Amino acid sequence: MSRLIVKGLPKYYTEDKLKIHFSKQGDVSDVKLMKNRFGESRRFAFIGYKNAEDAEKAVSYFNDSFIDTARISVELAVTFADSNVPLSFKAKKRLAEDRIRDTEEKLKRLEEAPKKKNKINPIREIDEQIAKDHKLRDFMNALRPGSQTQTWADNSTVSGEGGPTNEALVEALAKNDKSEPTTESVQHDPNVSDHASDNEYDDFQKPIEDDKSEDEEEMIPLSEVAPGDDSMTDLEWLIQRRKRMTDNPSQSEQNGNKDTEEKKPRKEEEKETATQAQDGQASIQQQPEIVQEEESEDIQNIRIISQTGRLFVRNISYTATEAEFRQLFSAYGELDEVHVAIDTRTGASKGFVYVKFQDPDQALEAYQALDKQIFQGRLLHILPAQPKKDHRLDEFDIKNLPLKKQRELKKKVDASKSVFSWNSLYMNNDAVLSSVADKLGISKTELIDPQNSSSAVKQALAEAHVIGDVRKYFESKGVDLTKFDTKERDDRVVLVKNFPYGTSLDEITDLFAQYGELKRVLMPPAGTIAVVEFRDAPSGRSAFTKLAYRRFKKSIMYLEKGPTGLFTRDPNATEAPDVAEKKEGKEAKVTGGDLLDTDKSDEAVTPSGPTVSVFVKNLSFSTTVQTLTDTFKPLEGFTVATVKTKPDAKNPGKSLSMGFGFVEFRTKEQAELAISTLDGTPLDGHRLQLKLSHRKSGTNEKRTKSSKTSKIIIKNLPFEATRKDIVELFSSFGHLKSARVPKKFDSSARGFAFVEFSLLKEAEQAMDQLQGVHLLGRRLVMEYAQQDAENAEEEIERMTKKVQKQVASRELASLQGSGRKRLDFDETNEFEGL
Numbered sequence: 001m002s003r004l005i006v007k008g009l010p011k012y013y014t015e016d017k018l019k020i021h022f023s024k025q026g027d028v029s030d031v032k033l034m035k036n037r038f039g040e041s042r043r044f045a046f047i048g049y050k051n052a053e054d055a056e057k058a059v060s061y062f063n064d065s066f067i068d069t070a071r072i073s074v075e076l077a078v079t080f081a082d083s084n085v086p087l088s089f090k091a092k093k094r095l096a097e098d099r100i101r102d103t104e105e106k107l108k109r110l111e112e113a114p115k116k117k118n119k120i121n122p123i124r125e126i127d128e129q130i131a132k133d134h135k136l137r138d139f140m141n142a143l144r145p146g147s148q149t150q151t152w153a154d155n156s157t158v159s160g161e162g163g164p165t166n167e168a169l170v171e172a173l174a175k176n177d178k179s180e181p182t183t184e185s186v187q188h189d190p191n192v193s194d195h196a197s198d199n200e201y202d203d204f205q206k207p208i209e210d211d212k213s214e215d216e217e218e219m220i221p222l223s224e225v226a227p228g229d230d231s232m233t234d235l236e237w238l239i240q241r242r243k244r245m246t247d248n249p250s251q252s253e254q255n256g257n258k259d260t261e262e263k264k265p266r267k268e269e270e271k272e273t274a275t276q277a278q279d280g281q282a283s284i285q286q287q288p289e290i291v292q293e294e295e296s297e298d299i300q301n302i303r304i305i306s307q308t309g310r311l312f313v314r315n316i317s318y319t320a321t322e323a324e325f326r327q328l329f330s331a332y333g334e335l336d337e338v339h340v341a342i343d344t345r346t347g348a349s350k351g352f353v354y355v356k357f358q359d360p361d362q363a364l365e366a367y368q369a370l371d372k373q374i375f376q377g378r379l380l381h382i383l384p385a386q387p388k389k390d391h392r393l394d395e396f397d398i399k400n401l402p403l404k405k406q407r408e409l410k411k412k413v414d415a416s417k418s419v420f421s422w423n424s425l426y427m428n429n430d431a432v433l434s435s436v437a438d439k440l441g442i443s444k445t446e447l448i449d450p451q452n453s454s455s456a457v458k459q460a461l462a463e464a465h466v467i468g469d470v471r472k473y474f475e476s477k478g479v480d481l482t483k484f485d486t487k488e489r490d491d492r493v494v495l496v497k498n499f500p501y502g503t504s505l506d507e508i509t510d511l512f513a514q515y516g517e518l519k520r521v522l523m524p525p526a527g528t529i530a531v532v533e534f535r536d537a538p539s540g541r542s543a544f545t546k547l548a549y550r551r552f553k554k555s556i557m558y559l560e561k562g563p564t565g566l567f568t569r570d571p572n573a574t575e576a577p578d579v580a581e582k583k584e585g586k587e588a589k590v591t592g593g594d595l596l597d598t599d600k601s602d603e604a605v606t607p608s609g610p611t612v613s614v615f616v617k618n619l620s621f622s623t624t625v626q627t628l629t630d631t632f633k634p635l636e637g638f639t640v641a642t643v644k645t646k647p648d649a650k651n652p653g654k655s656l657s658m659g660f661g662f663v664e665f666r667t668k669e670q671a672e673l674a675i676s677t678l679d680g681t682p683l684d685g686h687r688l689q690l691k692l693s694h695r696k697s698g699t700n701e702k703r704t705k706s707s708k709t710s711k712i713i714i715k716n717l718p719f720e721a722t723r724k725d726i727v728e729l730f731s732s733f734g735h736l737k738s739a740r741v742p743k744k745f746d747s748s749a750r751g752f753a754f755v756e757f758s759l760l761k762e763a764e765q766a767m768d769q770l771q772g773v774h775l776l777g778r779r780l781v782m783e784y785a786q787q788d789a790e791n792a793e794e795e796i797e798r799m800t801k802k803v804q805k806q807v808a809s810r811e812l813a814s815l816q817g818s819g820r821k822r823l824d825f826d827e828t829n830e831f832e833g834l
Helices: 015-025 052-062 089-118 122-132 134-143 166-179 183-187 196-205 234-247 249-262 266-293 297-308 322-332 360-370 395-399 403-417 429-440 455-476 481-485 505-513 537-547 579-584 592-596 625-632 668-678 698-702 723-733 760-769 792-818
Strands: 003-007 028-035 041-049 073-076 310-314 335-342 349-357 381-384 489-497 518-522 529-534 550-552 555-563 612-617 638-647 655-665 689-692 711-715 736-740 753-757 781-784
Touching (some): 015 028, 122 134, 297 360, 322 335, 322 360, 455 760, 505 529, 505 537, 529 537, 537 555, 625 655, 711 760, 723 753, 723 760
Antiparallel strands (some): 003 041, 310 381, 489 529, 489 555, 550 555, 711 753, 736 753
């Protein structure tokens, strides 16, 4: 952990004082003094260091020490993910509020449960109860008015229109024929009125609810009904009820009002039922929306990250670089982009970074692993980022474009992702010839004669001359040419190639200045290539994306990202572009540092050649770049110091020292003086071992382990090239002993050649001058060849080794292509007798 918690601080101590106090043990990246709501110190703070080693040193150094008269306690801080971290007051209050809210919701649901039951249609519920209980059904039928009942239909089924069906009527008549007396006896019955039967038959002509011609009889409440006698006839029971109703008119009025309420039309009841059903459906439809609103923040973050694969990381150190975050997050998957937000006015970091993964699942894994974790002394806060706005064409639109346009778009996309270049110092052949002709004061036609067969050789020699001048110019400006063979690329550095001859430095500056502030712009006097360095990486990426393969004047401009660590020193006043004065029209103000600092006069002197490196061995693993710089900075000619590191496999995002480093000086004499002065000097408990570092160029790394010879092999040779062309090209650098171009059986060239010089120095000069030269459109690749054998025995030994190597390679290829095979052992075992 690189973050500390400091307890027992004096109440009057401020964050500035804390930073000064704890900076004695390393670079402090964050200071957080905890205060209450009144702004008073709570006497503890958090201190963040750049790396974990400095934090551990600070714990052992400051723990149980004193600040003024207060004894402080210093410990390594833990993250929120630690189970031992106690809950804060706010977290406890939030949990209590959540419990109260859950309890209130449960009580509310219990109160609303009976109301929901009451919303069910009561008429339908009563009808279901009546249909289940036959006694209750008979009782309710008995209470109906006479206009809604049929005396003969005690057990008959009634149709939906209010009258009995034909089958029920036939059965009722059949029963009456067997059990009831004849119609004559019925007619002479004195208890039955003459028109009773007519009224009953009128009910079959129309529905019961539409019969309004007859007065409806009102019934008394059931509570007042006296228990009846089983022998009493229906007519006697009806007369008895009428008498009771006339005796109590007030109750009859009340009962009449109740009856009118019960006689609501069925249409109104159906309307009420429909509205209740709609209310129920509306409440059901609203339930999913409520659940969706209550989705937790963590679930929302996981859902967005699973869709976009892009993270927004804030509360980062203002000195953190994109390379550090790329190293931190690359442990979880392949990255598409890492973008640290930069303030365009000051060039400083804004304190947050965007990280885009190729696989969203890997982004989710990184979010769950690194959120609320400590990095460079700060607690990272990771949030899901919205998808990046992309204005690119889709596949359908691209297919509709012409083939030429499709290829141009593909080149622009591939250029931004490419990390390899076959020739970083490529120059336009026309620009090279124009530059040489202008330097010699002749025209290009005079320089290159179309009728002459050696025109290709002259062009190659002219290119070699220009490349030599360019190399010398870049070395004088602090450019390390050996870095062009490395793989790592710096987004801030852009190599500009293939622009027409005659393009000025101001034109290149104005072209790139619109995308961000420039740190330096270099163009050799030949005017065939340029190097542009931006102040920040986002500006360099923007310029590269917009200007790659863009037409500039009469040619297509080629761009390439420069290697990491290309420059060995900061730009001086002559190398910095004057863009600000042109844009704002203000005079450049002289700062106080320019007037008071007299040591910068020596630094402004441009060195005559490349810097000299001193190899520093036996460094302590705790020694940092700052410590090494402070040790060598007082020496004359010092430029920069570096400590070589490697990624820490156990702790992703961190690095480990490899125990050695390099210190750059301007001249060899100054480097030798530093070695004699500081060799054996103790630093962090280790005695330094110093010696001159001998750089190996990219071509030397590709050569064989044998020593340099006067014989050179030329690869990637054009098939049209002849032995005469090879002799003319290489004879310019010395006397040739031999030149050979191997051929096939049909007399065509095999694509390579051998040349041998009389002296080793001549071969070295040819190797140095012809690197990157083109012959008939092909870039020549040269290496030192093996010297010829001095006798027959040596030649036979070489041939034997060559054959053995070929046989071994064939056997290895056969084993790799054969796959798994079954091994059959012989029946006889040589170990049987043991």
